[in-house]
Amino acid sequence: xxxxxxxxxxxxxxxxxxxxxxxxxxxxxxxxxxxxxxxxxxxxxxxxxxxxxxxxxxxxxxxxxx
Amino acid sequence: xxxxxxxxxxxxxxxxxxxxxxxxxxxxxxxxxxxxxxxxxxxxxxxxxxxxxxxxxxxxxxxxxxxxxxxxxxxxxxxxxxxxxxxxxxxxxxxxxxxxxxxxxxxxxxxxxxxxxxxxxxxxxxxxxxxxxxxxxxxxxxxxxxxxxxxxxxxxxxxxxxxxxxxxxxxxxxxxxxxxxxxxxxxxxxxxxxxxxxxxxxxxxxxxxxxxxxxxxxxxxxxxxxxxxxxxxxxxxxxxxxxxxxxxxxxxxxxxxxxxxxx
Numbered sequence: 001x002x003x004x005x006x007x008x009x010x011x012x013x014x015x016x017x018x019x020x021x022x023x024x025x026x027x028x029x030x031x032x033x034x035x036x037x038x039x040x041x042x043x044x045x046x047x048x049x050x051x052x053x054x055x056x057x058x059x060x061x062x063x064x065x066x
Numbered sequence: 067x068x069x070x071x072x073x074x075x076x077x078x079x080x081x082x083x084x085x086x087x088x089x090x091x092x093x094x095x096x097x098x099x100x101x102x103x104x105x106x107x108x109x110x111x112x113x114x115x116x117x118x119x120x121x122x123x124x125x126x127x128x129x130x131x132x133x134x135x136x137x138x139x140x141x142x143x144x145x146x147x148x149x150x151x152x153x154x155x156x157x158x159x160x161x162x163x164x165x166x167x168x169x170x171x172x173x174x175x176x177x178x179x180x181x182x183x184x185x186x187x188x189x190x191x192x193x194x195x196x197x198x199x200x201x202x203x204x205x206x207x208x209x210x211x212x213x214x215x216x217x218x219x220x221x222x223x224x225x226x227x228x229x230x231x232x233x234x235x236x237x238x239x240x241x242x243x244x245x246x247x248x249x250x251x252x253x254x255x256x257x258x259x260x261x262x263x264x265x266x267x268x269x270x271x272x273x274x275x276x277x278x279x280x281x282x283x284x285x286x287x288x289x290x291x292x293x294x295x296x297x298x299x300x301x302x303x304x305x306x307x308x309x310x311x312x313x314x315x316x317x318x319x320x321x322x323x324x325x326x327x328x329x
Contacts, residue, residue: 006119006120025119025120025122026120026122031127031129031162032120033117033158033159033160033161033162034158034161035154035157035158038150038154040154040157040161042161043161058119058158059119059120060117060118060119060120060155060158060162061117061119061120061127061162062115062117062127062128062163063115063116063117063118063124063128064093064094064101064116064128065091065092065093065114065115065118065142065144066091066092066114066115066140066142066278
Protein backbone atom coordinates (compact mmCIF):
# COMPACT_ATOMS: atom_id res chain seq x y z
CA UNK A 1 0.00 0.00 0.00
CA UNK A 2 1.04 3.59 -0.55
CA UNK A 3 1.75 5.73 2.53
CA UNK A 4 2.88 9.35 2.38
CA UNK A 5 5.85 9.72 4.74
CA UNK A 6 7.11 13.29 5.13
CA UNK A 7 5.46 14.22 1.86
CA UNK A 8 7.00 11.34 -0.15
CA UNK A 9 4.99 8.29 -1.27
CA UNK A 10 6.36 4.99 0.07
CA UNK A 11 5.36 1.38 -0.65
CA UNK A 12 4.79 -0.57 2.54
CA UNK A 13 3.36 -4.05 3.20
CA UNK A 14 -0.36 -4.28 4.01
CA UNK A 15 0.21 -4.94 7.73
CA UNK A 16 2.76 -2.12 8.17
CA UNK A 17 2.75 -0.14 11.40
CA UNK A 18 3.77 3.42 12.26
CA UNK A 19 7.07 1.98 13.53
CA UNK A 20 7.73 0.42 10.09
CA UNK A 21 7.03 3.72 8.34
CA UNK A 22 9.24 5.69 10.74
CA UNK A 23 12.05 3.20 10.05
CA UNK A 24 11.97 4.17 6.35
CA UNK A 25 13.22 7.69 7.16
CA UNK A 26 15.32 7.32 10.31
CA UNK A 27 17.20 4.62 12.14
CA UNK A 28 17.56 6.68 15.29
CA UNK A 29 14.11 7.21 16.80
CA UNK A 30 15.42 9.11 19.85
CA UNK A 31 14.27 12.72 19.75
CA UNK A 32 11.77 11.86 17.02
CA UNK A 33 7.98 12.17 17.04
CA UNK A 34 5.34 11.04 14.55
CA UNK A 35 1.91 12.35 13.57
CA UNK A 36 -0.54 10.19 11.62
CA UNK A 37 -3.05 12.25 9.64
CA UNK A 38 -2.33 15.26 11.93
CA UNK A 39 -2.68 13.32 15.20
CA UNK A 40 0.39 12.59 17.33
CA UNK A 41 1.03 8.88 17.85
CA UNK A 42 3.00 8.34 21.05
CA UNK A 43 6.08 6.19 20.66
CA UNK A 44 4.64 3.45 22.86
CA UNK A 45 1.84 3.03 20.31
CA UNK A 46 4.00 3.00 17.15
CA UNK A 47 4.17 -0.80 16.81
CA UNK A 48 0.50 -1.39 17.56
CA UNK A 49 -0.79 1.36 15.24
CA UNK A 50 -1.50 -0.12 11.78
CA UNK A 51 -1.48 2.04 8.68
CA UNK A 52 -4.07 2.13 5.93
CA UNK A 53 -3.79 3.12 2.26
CA UNK A 54 -3.03 6.82 1.65
CA UNK A 55 -2.29 7.60 5.30
CA UNK A 56 -0.09 10.65 5.83
CA UNK A 57 2.70 10.27 8.36
CA UNK A 58 4.90 13.15 9.50
CA UNK A 59 8.15 12.27 11.29
CA UNK A 60 9.85 15.23 12.96
CA UNK A 61 12.96 15.92 14.98
CA UNK A 62 14.76 18.92 16.47
CA UNK A 63 16.98 21.03 14.21
CA UNK A 64 18.82 24.33 14.63
CA UNK A 65 16.35 27.19 14.82
CA UNK A 66 14.91 30.14 16.65
CA UNK B 67 30.69 42.42 44.60
CA UNK B 68 27.09 42.23 43.44
CA UNK B 69 26.59 39.95 40.47
CA UNK B 70 23.43 39.75 38.43
CA UNK B 71 23.70 35.98 38.43
CA UNK B 72 24.74 35.32 42.02
CA UNK B 73 21.63 33.25 42.68
CA UNK B 74 19.73 35.98 44.53
CA UNK B 75 18.35 37.25 41.29
CA UNK B 76 17.34 34.20 39.31
CA UNK B 77 14.96 34.32 36.38
CA UNK B 78 11.86 32.30 37.31
CA UNK B 79 9.52 31.04 34.59
CA UNK B 80 6.63 28.74 35.56
CA UNK B 81 8.37 27.99 38.86
CA UNK B 82 11.68 27.00 37.23
CA UNK B 83 14.81 28.99 38.12
CA UNK B 84 17.48 30.03 35.67
CA UNK B 85 20.77 31.64 36.68
CA UNK B 86 21.19 33.20 33.24
CA UNK B 87 18.80 35.76 31.82
CA UNK B 88 20.01 35.11 28.29
CA UNK B 89 17.94 32.62 26.31
CA UNK B 90 19.60 31.59 23.08
CA UNK B 91 18.43 30.35 19.72
CA UNK B 92 20.43 27.96 17.59
CA UNK B 93 19.51 29.05 14.06
CA UNK B 94 22.13 30.39 11.68
CA UNK B 95 25.30 28.95 13.24
CA UNK B 96 27.86 27.93 10.62
CA UNK B 97 28.62 24.61 12.36
CA UNK B 98 27.71 22.58 15.41
CA UNK B 99 31.14 23.20 16.94
CA UNK B 100 30.83 27.00 16.57
CA UNK B 101 27.33 26.76 18.01
CA UNK B 102 28.58 24.81 21.01
CA UNK B 103 31.37 27.32 21.70
CA UNK B 104 28.99 30.27 21.36
CA UNK B 105 26.37 28.74 23.66
CA UNK B 106 29.03 28.02 26.27
CA UNK B 107 30.34 31.60 26.04
CA UNK B 108 26.81 32.99 26.38
CA UNK B 109 26.25 31.22 29.69
CA UNK B 110 22.71 30.37 28.60
CA UNK B 111 20.71 27.70 30.42
CA UNK B 112 17.74 27.59 28.02
CA UNK B 113 17.99 27.37 24.23
CA UNK B 114 15.51 27.02 21.39
CA UNK B 115 15.37 24.46 18.60
CA UNK B 116 12.96 24.10 15.68
CA UNK B 117 11.00 20.98 14.72
CA UNK B 118 11.37 19.73 11.15
CA UNK B 119 10.94 16.54 9.12
CA UNK B 120 13.81 14.15 9.79
CA UNK B 121 16.62 14.37 7.26
CA UNK B 122 18.17 10.90 6.83
CA UNK B 123 21.42 12.52 5.62
CA UNK B 124 21.80 14.88 8.61
CA UNK B 125 25.12 14.67 10.47
CA UNK B 126 25.10 15.38 14.20
CA UNK B 127 22.17 16.76 16.13
CA UNK B 128 21.65 20.10 17.80
CA UNK B 129 20.30 18.08 20.73
CA UNK B 130 23.74 16.53 21.24
CA UNK B 131 25.25 20.03 21.49
CA UNK B 132 22.70 21.09 24.11
CA UNK B 133 23.16 17.86 26.07
CA UNK B 134 26.95 18.26 26.02
CA UNK B 135 26.67 21.72 27.57
CA UNK B 136 23.87 20.86 30.00
CA UNK B 137 21.47 23.34 28.42
CA UNK B 138 17.73 22.87 28.69
CA UNK B 139 15.94 22.60 25.33
CA UNK B 140 13.05 24.90 24.40
CA UNK B 141 11.30 23.75 21.21
CA UNK B 142 9.67 26.42 19.06
CA UNK B 143 6.91 26.41 16.46
CA UNK B 144 8.84 28.54 13.97
CA UNK B 145 7.40 28.56 10.48
CA UNK B 146 3.81 27.89 11.53
CA UNK B 147 1.16 30.12 9.96
CA UNK B 148 -1.95 28.83 11.71
CA UNK B 149 -2.96 27.88 15.23
CA UNK B 150 -3.57 24.32 14.00
CA UNK B 151 -0.03 23.94 12.66
CA UNK B 152 1.48 25.44 15.80
CA UNK B 153 -0.51 23.21 18.15
CA UNK B 154 0.44 20.06 16.20
CA UNK B 155 4.10 21.12 16.13
CA UNK B 156 4.09 21.77 19.88
CA UNK B 157 2.57 18.36 20.55
CA UNK B 158 5.19 16.68 18.33
CA UNK B 159 7.93 18.55 20.18
CA UNK B 160 6.54 17.43 23.53
CA UNK B 161 6.54 13.83 22.32
CA UNK B 162 10.01 14.02 20.71
CA UNK B 163 11.82 15.99 23.41
CA UNK B 164 9.91 15.15 26.57
CA UNK B 165 9.18 18.78 27.51
CA UNK B 166 5.86 20.59 27.83
CA UNK B 167 7.57 23.97 27.35
CA UNK B 168 7.13 25.65 23.99
CA UNK B 169 8.18 28.91 22.42
CA UNK B 170 5.01 29.64 20.49
CA UNK B 171 5.50 31.32 17.13
CA UNK B 172 2.65 31.84 14.68
CA UNK B 173 3.74 34.13 11.89
CA UNK B 174 1.60 36.04 9.43
CA UNK B 175 3.88 35.94 6.39
CA UNK B 176 7.42 35.06 5.34
CA UNK B 177 8.31 38.61 4.39
CA UNK B 178 7.95 40.27 7.79
CA UNK B 179 7.85 37.15 10.04
CA UNK B 180 5.59 39.25 12.26
CA UNK B 181 3.22 37.37 14.58
CA UNK B 182 -0.38 36.78 13.52
CA UNK B 183 -2.14 37.98 16.70
CA UNK B 184 -5.45 36.18 16.09
CA UNK B 185 -3.88 32.78 15.42
CA UNK B 186 -1.34 33.34 18.21
CA UNK B 187 -3.93 33.86 20.96
CA UNK B 188 -5.98 30.92 19.64
CA UNK B 189 -2.95 28.60 19.70
CA UNK B 190 -1.83 29.87 23.12
CA UNK B 191 -5.25 29.14 24.60
CA UNK B 192 -5.36 25.61 23.16
CA UNK B 193 -1.84 24.79 24.36
CA UNK B 194 -2.38 26.18 27.86
CA UNK B 195 -5.54 24.07 28.12
CA UNK B 196 -3.50 21.04 27.09
CA UNK B 197 -0.99 21.60 29.91
CA UNK B 198 1.82 23.35 28.03
CA UNK B 199 4.05 26.05 29.48
CA UNK B 200 3.57 28.58 26.69
CA UNK B 201 6.13 31.30 25.94
CA UNK B 202 4.68 33.28 23.03
CA UNK B 203 6.69 35.36 20.57
CA UNK B 204 4.52 38.44 20.16
CA UNK B 205 4.58 41.89 18.65
CA UNK B 206 5.43 44.87 20.87
CA UNK B 207 1.73 45.50 21.49
CA UNK B 208 0.85 45.96 25.19
CA UNK B 209 -2.77 44.94 24.57
CA UNK B 210 -1.81 41.68 22.88
CA UNK B 211 0.70 40.96 25.65
CA UNK B 212 -2.13 41.36 28.17
CA UNK B 213 -4.35 38.99 26.22
CA UNK B 214 -1.64 36.35 26.09
CA UNK B 215 -1.11 36.65 29.81
CA UNK B 216 -4.86 36.37 30.42
CA UNK B 217 -5.12 33.07 28.53
CA UNK B 218 -2.41 31.65 30.79
CA UNK B 219 0.94 32.12 29.06
CA UNK B 220 3.91 31.69 31.42
CA UNK B 221 5.77 34.66 29.92
CA UNK B 222 5.34 37.16 27.11
CA UNK B 223 8.08 37.64 24.53
CA UNK B 224 7.67 40.87 22.57
CA UNK B 225 9.90 41.55 19.59
CA UNK B 226 12.31 44.48 19.55
CA UNK B 227 12.14 44.53 15.74
CA UNK B 228 11.59 41.89 13.05
CA UNK B 229 13.35 38.53 13.43
CA UNK B 230 16.92 38.59 12.17
CA UNK B 231 16.80 42.30 11.29
CA UNK B 232 19.33 43.50 13.87
CA UNK B 233 17.37 46.77 14.11
CA UNK B 234 17.33 46.66 17.90
CA UNK B 235 14.40 47.93 19.95
CA UNK B 236 12.29 50.17 17.71
CA UNK B 237 9.63 51.02 20.27
CA UNK B 238 11.15 51.16 23.74
CA UNK B 239 8.07 52.95 25.05
CA UNK B 240 5.84 49.98 24.21
CA UNK B 241 8.31 47.57 25.82
CA UNK B 242 8.16 49.68 29.00
CA UNK B 243 4.35 49.61 28.92
CA UNK B 244 4.38 45.82 28.56
CA UNK B 245 6.85 45.50 31.46
CA UNK B 246 4.80 47.84 33.69
CA UNK B 247 1.61 45.85 33.28
CA UNK B 248 2.89 42.28 33.07
CA UNK B 249 2.71 39.91 36.02
CA UNK B 250 4.61 37.19 34.13
CA UNK B 251 8.23 37.49 32.94
CA UNK B 252 8.83 39.65 29.86
CA UNK B 253 11.45 38.29 27.47
CA UNK B 254 12.66 40.62 24.71
CA UNK B 255 12.67 38.30 21.71
CA UNK B 256 13.91 39.12 18.22
CA UNK B 257 15.60 41.94 16.38
CA UNK B 258 18.59 42.54 18.62
CA UNK B 259 21.79 43.33 16.75
CA UNK B 260 24.51 43.96 19.27
CA UNK B 261 25.33 44.09 22.97
CA UNK B 262 23.91 47.58 23.64
CA UNK B 263 20.50 46.39 22.37
CA UNK B 264 20.50 43.58 24.94
CA UNK B 265 21.56 45.96 27.71
CA UNK B 266 18.76 48.36 26.75
CA UNK B 267 16.19 45.57 26.90
CA UNK B 268 17.22 44.78 30.47
CA UNK B 269 17.40 48.48 31.43
CA UNK B 270 13.81 48.86 30.20
CA UNK B 271 12.85 46.20 32.74
CA UNK B 272 12.67 43.03 30.67
CA UNK B 273 13.32 39.90 32.70
CA UNK B 274 15.36 38.20 30.00
CA UNK B 275 16.49 38.42 26.41
CA UNK B 276 16.15 35.80 23.67
CA UNK B 277 18.42 36.09 20.66
CA UNK B 278 20.07 33.97 17.99
CA UNK B 279 21.07 35.72 14.79
CA UNK B 280 23.00 38.52 16.51
CA UNK B 281 25.37 35.84 17.80
CA UNK B 282 25.24 33.05 15.24
CA UNK B 283 25.74 35.33 12.24
CA UNK B 284 28.26 37.68 13.89
CA UNK B 285 31.74 37.60 12.41
CA UNK B 286 32.95 36.07 15.68
CA UNK B 287 29.98 34.27 17.25
CA UNK B 288 31.79 33.28 20.44
CA UNK B 289 32.94 36.86 21.13
CA UNK B 290 29.46 38.21 20.49
CA UNK B 291 27.98 35.54 22.76
CA UNK B 292 30.27 36.68 25.57
CA UNK B 293 29.39 40.32 24.84
CA UNK B 294 25.68 39.49 25.09
CA UNK B 295 26.21 37.68 28.38
CA UNK B 296 27.91 40.74 29.86
CA UNK B 297 25.36 43.12 28.34
CA UNK B 298 22.44 41.24 29.86
CA UNK B 299 24.14 41.22 33.27
CA UNK B 300 25.07 44.90 32.99
CA UNK B 301 21.59 45.90 31.89
CA UNK B 302 20.00 43.91 34.71
CA UNK B 303 22.30 45.50 37.30
CA UNK B 304 21.59 48.97 35.91
CA UNK B 305 17.85 48.31 36.14
CA UNK B 306 18.14 47.13 39.74
CA UNK B 307 20.45 50.04 40.58
CA UNK B 308 17.90 52.62 39.40
CA UNK B 309 19.22 55.05 36.83
CA UNK B 310 19.31 58.79 37.38
CA UNK B 311 16.51 60.77 35.76
CA UNK B 312 17.35 62.56 32.52
CA UNK B 313 17.64 66.34 33.01
CA UNK B 314 17.31 69.22 30.67
CA UNK B 315 20.29 71.10 32.07
CA UNK B 316 23.65 70.21 33.57
CA UNK B 317 23.97 69.36 37.25
CA UNK B 318 27.49 69.88 38.61
CA UNK B 319 29.00 66.88 40.31
CA UNK B 320 31.68 69.00 42.07
CA UNK B 321 30.67 71.47 44.82
CA UNK B 322 30.73 75.20 44.06
CA UNK B 323 31.55 76.12 47.69
CA UNK B 324 35.19 76.78 48.51
CA UNK B 325 36.21 77.77 45.00
CA UNK B 326 39.40 79.72 44.57
CA UNK B 327 38.72 83.40 43.90
CA UNK B 328 40.86 85.37 41.53
CA UNK B 329 40.83 89.13 41.43
